[in-house]
Amino acid sequence: MKMFIRNSFIKDIAEIIEIGSETNLSIWTADDYKSEFVRPAAVCFTIIDENDTIAGFMHGRFNISAVSEKNIFELHNIAVGKQFWNKGFGSALFAKLITECLEREAAEIILNVRISNHPAIAFYTKYGFEIVSTEKLLYSNPAEDGFLMVLSL
Numbered sequence: 001m002k003m004f005i006r007n008s009f010i011k012d013i014a015e016i017i018e019i020g021s022e023t024n025l026s027i028w029t030a031d032d033y034k035s036e037f038v039r040p041a042a043v044c045f046t047i048i049d050e051n052d053t054i055a056g057f058m059h060g061r062f063n064i065s066a067v068s069e070k071n072i073f074e075l076h077n078i079a080v081g082k083q084f085w086n087k088g089f090g091s092a093l094f095a096k097l098i099t100e101c102l103e104r105e106a107a108e109i110i111l112n113v114r115i116s117n118h119p120a121i122a123f124y125t126k127y128g129f130e131i132v133s134t135e136k137l138l139y140s141n142p143a144e145d146g147f148l149m150v151l152s153l
């Protein structure tokens, strides 16, 4: 399937919020996305299909760890609209992120995921992430523990 990845634009926000909502991600408002898109440390990608339809998105931020002083990328969200699942869109977004992280010399990618989110955990595990800890009641609505997963680059 043909796909193309570019930086996210303000005109994408309504569809990004729609995909986030249908996939039960934590809520980011339009204003949250607008400020995120212009933050120098942020990476916000949109993936479109051959018909120019938005199939998914990802965003996160580079950050220097106060503890290790390493350059770390924190993945805040990655999601693909349900109709596009299992067609390689998530993998393509992730491959683009890896390229960006290597160019910007990140040492690690870190993320949190609900412990019940088996598809996402399988996705991250396939790409080499490991579960390093569990945080009690990290999530609300519904309340749930979260895993911290890390990929060393």
Ligand SMILES: CC(C)(COP(=O)(O)OP(=O)(O)OC[C@H]1O[C@@H](n2cnc3c(N)ncnc32)[C@H](O)[C@@H]1OP(=O)(O)O)[C@@H](O)C(=O)NCCC(=O)NCCS
Binding pocket: 023, 025, 077, 078, 079, 080, 081, 084, 085, 086, 087, 088, 089, 090, 091, 092, 111, 112, 113, 114, 117, 118, 119, 120, 122, 123, 124, 126
């Ligand atoms: C996680 C997600 C982004 C994967 O996107 P996708 O485009 O469907 O993923 P791909 O087609 O590139 O699949 C890559 C691999 O992920 C794993 N995977 C994807 N969906 C899976 C599922 N439902 N069950 C188990 N493994 C799954 C498989 O290992 C798959 O490799 P394979 O095709 O060789 O078996 C997508 O399921 C999604 O948007 N989920 C909802 C949002 C979410 O939970 N995001 C993470 C928040 S922390």
